[in-house]
Amino acid sequence: MVDREGSRALEQVVGQDESGRLCLIGGRCDSCGEIRYPYRELCPIDLGEMRRHALSGHGVVYEAVLVALAPSGFQAPYWVGYVDMAEGVRVFAPLAVAEGAPEPKHGDRVRVEFHSFGDGTDQFVRPVFHQR
Secondary structure: OOOOHHHEEEEEEEEOOOOOOEEEEEEEEEEOOOOOOOOOEOOOOOEEEEEEEEEOEEEEEEEEEEEOOOOOOOOOEEEEEEEOOOOOOOOEEEOOOOOOOOOOOOOEHHHEEEEEEOOOOEEEEEEEEEOO
């Protein structure tokens, strides 16, 4: 990814696990074991050093909402929501809903996939949660 203003936030969210697959990157505290997302250098609980920690990619929908009026560059309607990850952190991200599938709701099990977006010169990868 080309380094430019604003791109570092995306790099902190998406990374690669030990096998080279894309994953969400959080942090795990060396001292207390606290897991946070996105990654940060110091633990907010005890100020211990945090290490990068690949999240499993599996979670449960906490809340979902249909966006009817999209900002520039996006096409409405689309779903977004909060997902409680298996590691105990909550992530806000788009929710993929196949045509004709039921609307996402609290308690639905989801898994993360990574989609490219942007134009030809500015390509980014973002997490999108799919129903399992």
